[in-house]
Amino acid sequence: MLPEIDEAFAEAFGLHEGGVSKLREEVRASMEREAQQAIRNRVKTQVFDALARENAVDLPKSLVDEQVQELQLDLLRRSGREAKDASQLPPREPFEEPARRRVLLGLLIGELVRRENLQVEREKVMERLEEVASAYPNAEEVRAAYLQSPDALRQIEQSVLEDQVVDWIAAQAQVTDKPVSFAELTGFKSAA
Structure with a gap:
């Protein structure tokens, strides 16, 4: 049996203000982040697969x-x-x-x-850092940790540069969009 989604339920997730509506906002934002990440990963994989296949x-x-x-x-x-x-x-x-x-x-x-x-765009690095940090309840601490660690920041920079390469390749290629459901995209199976 599933619990009732009410103020007490929202508080159990640390939302002491905003209640159920805030919980819904946060769940939606989380799902949107997850979907965007899944799309980015899928496109990157497809582009890199094609790049490897065409350049033996x-x-x-x-x-x-x-x-x-x-x-x-x-x-x-x-x-x-x-x-x-x-x-x-x-x-x-x-x-x-x-x-x-x-x-x-x-x-x-x-x-x-x-x-x-192609050069790493600092603005995109900071956007990605914000995206990564926002997935954690202690976003400020995570952000600070990344900014203080050259290796961690370099990983984000590398990821952003790879995305820029993917964007450049995709701009040169014939791309076909294919609609997919959230479940298909993320592998999430409904409990229904």
């Missing part, structure tokens, strides 16, 4: 090897483990294709950025 090149083995190792180490870090030497790394094979793709896309994106003189 021989990749430097050293770059692929480096990327394989980075993916292996990342898996270990995420699982809370550490490798003291190469024998403790996970098997190489599952990482080969993702590493090749990363290297290929990195080279292609780098060349596009250079050739088209």
Whole structure:
């Protein structure tokens, strides 16, 4: 049985002012952010898939090897483990294709950025930072943490630059919009 959506329900989510209407606003804003992010990710994936498919090149083995190792180490870090030497790394094979793709896309994106003189737009970086921070209840703290961490800010800058590359490629390509539902876009299944 689902709870009644009333003032007490809204307060349970930390909304002491505005009640149910404020809760609805926040849920709507959250869903809109999620939908925009899902659209951005889907378009980026489609553009990068096409870019990789249309630009098969021989990749430097050293770059692929480096990327394989980075993916292996990342898996270990995420699982809370550490490798003291190469024998403790996970098997190489599952990482080969993702590493090749990363290297290929990195080279292609780098060349596009250079050739088209694309530069990270500071305003877009700040917009993205605001978008990321607004997803947290302690948005000010999150914003400050990103601004104080060069690595974290660099990740946002890289993401914005990738989006600018995607926008540039999409502007050059024939694009067909396809309407999709929120559930299709986000993979969200209704409880009904």
